[in-house]
Amino acid sequence: MAEGIMCYFSTVILFFIVISFINTEKICPGYGFVKFSENCTSTCSTSNDHCSNGTKCCQRLTEPCGFHCIKPKDDVKKSGDCPQLQANNPFWFLCDGHYCDVDSDCQGMAKCCTNICRSKICVMPNSSK
Template sequence: MIFSSINAGEKICPGYGYILLPENCTSTCSKENDTCSPDLKCCFRVEEPCGYHCIVPKDNEPKPGICPVSLSSAQYMKWYLCDGHECDVDNDCKRADKCCYNACGMPLCIAPKYFRRELT
């Protein structure tokens, strides 16, 4: 199982959700001991050649708002989708949507919640 965590400002490897890993993968770097140049990151690739390789990571520049803690399936059809993977970072999502984890822990593009500041 390969997945990406979503942390603000961190360089993120592309995620693939739940996948059957290809056989006979070869790696040119190690995730535990990343020896890639500063502009690259050691990430798993499903595409040929599969394995861990130094690639250009995704920038995670967070969009405004926060991810909802829970939604009903009436509010968002994919809230209980357990085999989806739509995004790795907010910029993968269209418009104002953010990359958020749903009830099954899958990263999906979801409309964020906003809070109004009280004026004093």
């Protein structure tokens, strides 16, 4: 009987893990403050995203630049909240960098947060309550 209960709970846990990945928001990779080439061509439009096979219409910096259907990043949130301001962290004031798009781009427990310049940086979160 204990084996049946363990099997049931294992199935329920697996179900919730699968559902959490299915329902995660899909995020296009970002590039920070860069000037895109003027000779770009696009094969899709973000206002009319008709991409298939789990891809999303995102802007690419590398050739071929422009908007193309690419595999987006899953926005799986790590625990904790982004801090307001960390005066002792120089990255908090970095206005020309782009270090992450989603929490999973950051190592360990660090989260991908927006700094005062709207750049994305990896910082340690406030602990969850």
